[in-house]
Amino acid sequence: EPEVTQTPSHQVTQMGQEVILRCVPISNHLYFYWYRQILGQKVEFLVSFYNNEISEKSEIFDDQFSVERPDGSNFTLKIRSTKLEDSAMYFCASSLSQGAFGYTFGSGTRLTVV
Amino acid sequence: AQKITQTQPGMFVQEKEAVTLDCTYDTSDQSYGLFWYKQPSSGEMIFLIYQGSYDEQNATEGRYSLNFQKARKSANLVISASQLGDSAMYFCAMRENTGFQKLVFGTGTRLLVSP
Numbered sequence: 001e002p003e004v005t006q007t008p009s010h011q012v013t014q015m016g017q018e019v020i021l022r023c024v025p026i027s028n029h030l031y032f033y034w035y036r037q038i039l040g041q042k043v044e045f046l047v048s049f050y051n052n053e054i055s056e057k058s059e060i061f062d063d064q065f066s067v068e069r070p071d072g073s074n075f076t077l078k079i080r081s082t083k084l085e086d087s088a089m090y091f092c093a094s095s096l097s098q099g100a101f102g103y104t105f106g107s108g109t110r111l112t113v114v
Numbered sequence: 115a116q117k118i119t120q121t122q123p124g125m126f127v128q129e130k131e132a133v134t135l136d137c138t139y140d141t142s143d144q145s146y147g148l149f150w151y152k153q154p155s156s157g158e159m160i161f162l163i164y165q166g167s168y169d170e171q172n173a174t175e176g177r178y179s180l181n182f183q184k185a186r187k188s189a190n191l192v193i194s195a196s197q198l199g200d201s202a203m204y205f206c207a208m209r210e211n212t213g214f215q216k217l218v219f220g221t222g223t224r225l226l227v228s229p
Contacts, residue, residue: 031214033216033217035217042205042219042220042222043159043207044219045216045218048216050214055214056214093217095215103149103161103209103215104161105158106158107157107158108158110157
């Protein structure tokens with residue numbers, strides 16, 4: 001069964017450093033998403049991406065965040081200058097088309113900012 | 115705005131018993147989808163079951179069924195014949211079938227299955 005692959009599974013970074021979280025969505029999917037889950041809390045939407053541009057973003061997704069799909073297969077989330085409160089599990093997801101219920105999550109990247 | 119409410123922070127059930135996890139939602143859209151995900155301690159999000167707002171029958175997937183009551187805006191997950199491996203966090207989520215279809219999640223219910 002196709003899956004969404006995220007790397008790394010765990011990343012530790014120093015406050016103020018830039019991090020890039022990587023995702024390989026399912027190849028024929030068209031819609032891509034990043035979600036965040038602070039430990040013990042609910043999953044929150046960050047951003048959606050379609051047709052090589054951001055289609056929607058939440059209030060969390062401020063100027064410190066950016067997304068890219070550089071080569072048609074990878075989908076990346078960059079945090080420019082990490083803060084302690086960025087420590088969370090970050091999930092990538094992809095879906096095939098509007099209206100289809102298929103919505104596949106990656107296994108997540110646990111980011112720890114120290 | 116969409117909202118998902120899960121009022122049970124924790125639930126306990128004995129192995130082989132059935133358990134119902136509650137979920138209510140609020141939306142002004144007519145077309146939407148409801149999802150349940152399982153999150154074990156390892157952290158990944160495992161899709162369990164989906165119900166579309168226009169589906170007339172309740173969704174079922176093996177031991178999972180979704181008790182969909184549209185007028186009450188509830189979408190409770192029923193797990194039959196609980197197993198020890200069902201111990202996990204369970205999230206209800208909703209997707210509106212407009213825009214770019216982000217998911218909105220509830221706060222989750224932690225299920226503990228005892229022998």
